Amino acid sequence: MARFQFDTVVLEVPDTLLTTSIAEKMATGGYERSEARAAAMRVRPGHRVLELGSGVGYISSLCAQITDPANIVTVEANPEVLGVIRRNLDLNNAAAVTLIHGAVVGRDFAEESVLFRIGRAFWGSSMAEDTASGDAVVEVPALSLCELLATHRPNVVIMDIEGAEQYLFDWKWPRHVRQLIMELHPSKYSSRTVKKMVDCMSQSGLTYDPGCSRGTLLGFRRASGD
Numbered sequence: 001m002a003r004f005q006f007d008t009v010v011l012e013v014p015d016t017l018l019t020t021s022i023a024e025k026m027a028t029g030g031y032e033r034s035e036a037r038a039a040a041m042r043v044r045p046g047h048r049v050l051e052l053g054s055g056v057g058y059i060s061s062l063c064a065q066i067t068d069p070a071n072i073v074t075v076e077a078n079p080e081v082l083g084v085i086r087r088n089l090d091l092n093n094a095a096a097v098t099l100i101h102g103a104v105v106g107r108d109f110a111e112e113s114v115l116f117r118i119g120r121a122f123w124g125s126s127m128a129e130d131t132a133s134g135d136a137v138v139e140v141p142a143l144s145l146c147e148l149l150a151t152h153r154p155n156v157v158i159m160d161i162e163g164a165e166q167y168l169f170d171w172k173w174p175r176h177v178r179q180l181i182m183e184l185h186p187s188k189y190s191s192r193t194v195k196k197m198v199d200c201m202s203q204s205g206l207t208y209d210p211g212c213s214r215g216t217l218l219g220f221r222r223a224s225g226d
Helices: 022-027 033-042 059-063 077-089 145-152 191-203
Strands: 002-006 008-013 049-052 074-075 098-101 103-105 113-118 136-144 154-161 181-182 206-208 216-224
Touching: 002 022, 008 022, 008 059, 008 077, 033 059, 033 154, 033 216, 049 059, 049 145, 059 074, 059 077, 059 154, 074 077, 074 145, 077 098, 098 136, 103 113, 103 145, 136 145, 145 154, 191 206
Parallel strands: 049 074, 049 154, 074 098, 103 136, 154 181
Antiparallel strands: 002 008, 113 136, 181 216, 206 216
């Protein structure tokens, strides 16, 4: 078990989940650095946070130092990291964070489960477009984003779901969402899809947030007066 310190957050990761690249980024503080910076900038005390793609629990642990851990819901599809996430939340006094197992889907997805590919590196796992890869493919619960938003009513949504974000921008998002912090995966879809996501946010009353955006990390804030 390897242990890493990120300023005020400590993470423990089993050796079986670590590649050389992941271990190096964690050791040097590069792991999810942009996401952590954006979360620290935009999450405020009292905010309700919905995180899609828990990783190993870093961002939700960080958010729990800003707002009440009971206000945070984090969703992860990979069953192999659920225990790791829960342990890291406990290590960071964030036991009250709600951890949900499943893959987030759009409102038109009708099935109760979805195929999910478990990559050799935990951060490369994603919804399975096919089963031809040598990676393990498992069936996980399908979680409607519309239902998650309606049930938990987050003010801030933080999203890193390895390309599945392309399916979540076909309708207006609710007004209680004040901030979106999203990792893009442009190798998995076209620039037209990126435009669709940006247009959806604009139609939902959220505008580009340059302050927390960096590289493929894209931020949106609710427009003033909306």
